[in-house]
Amino acid sequence: MAIKSRIRTIPDYPKKGIMFRDITTLLKDPVGFRLVIDQLSQHYIENGVDFDMIVGMEARGFIIGGALSYTLGKGFVPIRKPGKLPGEVVDQEYQLEYGTDKVEMHIDALEKGSRVLLVDDLLATGGTAMAGASLVEKVGGVIAEMAFIVNLPDIGGQKKLEEKGYKLFCLTEFEGE
Structure with a gap:
C-alpha cells in the first residue's frame, strides 16, 4: 500500500x-511510517546527497527528521515556533497558505558552512521551507536539499523553491486534488 493512500484529507x-x-x-501506521523513513x-544513501545535519521544521518535521537523523547517523536541529x-535565537517571519507565522533557531545550532537537509511533512506555498532555509543561511549553513513527505504542486511552493535554486525531494504529491 502506497504512502499517499495512508494520508487522510480533511x-x-x-x-x-x-x-x-x-x-x-x-504516522500512526507502523508500516506507513517505516515506508516514509525507509x-x-x-x-x-543511493543518491549520495552530501549533508552534515538534518534540520526539522516544527512540528511534524521533528518526527520525520528525528527518525531520519537516527537512521542516517546525522545530528538533528529543530526550528521552533517563537x-x-x-538560548539566543534568530527568527524569520513567513507567509502560510492561510496566514502568517514566525519560526526561530538557535544562533549556534550549526557550524559555519554546514550542509543541511531541511525536512518537513508538507510543501504547499513554500513559506515555511523558505523561512527554514533563511534561518539556516543566517547562522552560516547551506541547504543541500529539502525533503517533504507531501508536495502540493498546484499551490506553487515547489516552483518558488526551485526558482531560488533549492533542490527538493518529495515522496508523494496531491496535484489538482
Missing part, C-alpha cells in the same frame, strides 16, 4: 476552501 481545515492533508494517519533514507528555544 476538507475546510483550518479554514473553508483548504484541503488539509493529514499525515497523522500515515524511502527517504534510501534516497539519501519562545520555545532557551
Whole structure:
C-alpha cells in the first residue's frame, strides 16, 4: 500500500476552501511510517546527497527528521515556533497558505558552512521551507536539499523553491486534488 493512500484529507481545515492533508494517519501506521523513513533514507544513501545535519521544521518535521537523523547517523536541529528555544535565537517571519507565522533557531545550532537537509511533512506555498532555509543561511549553513513527505504542486511552493535554486525531494504529491 502506497504512502499517499495512508494520508487522510480533511476538507475546510483550518479554514473553508483548504484541503488539509493529514499525515497523522500515515504516522500512526507502523508500516506507513517505516515506508516514509525507509524511502527517504534510501534516497539519501543511493543518491549520495552530501549533508552534515538534518534540520526539522516544527512540528511534524521533528518526527520525520528525528527518525531520519537516527537512521542516517546525522545530528538533528529543530526550528521552533517563537519562545520555545532557551538560548539566543534568530527568527524569520513567513507567509502560510492561510496566514502568517514566525519560526526561530538557535544562533549556534550549526557550524559555519554546514550542509543541511531541511525536512518537513508538507510543501504547499513554500513559506515555511523558505523561512527554514533563511534561518539556516543566517547562522552560516547551506541547504543541500529539502525533503517533504507531501508536495502540493498546484499551490506553487515547489516552483518558488526551485526558482531560488533549492533542490527538493518529495515522496508523494496531491496535484489538482
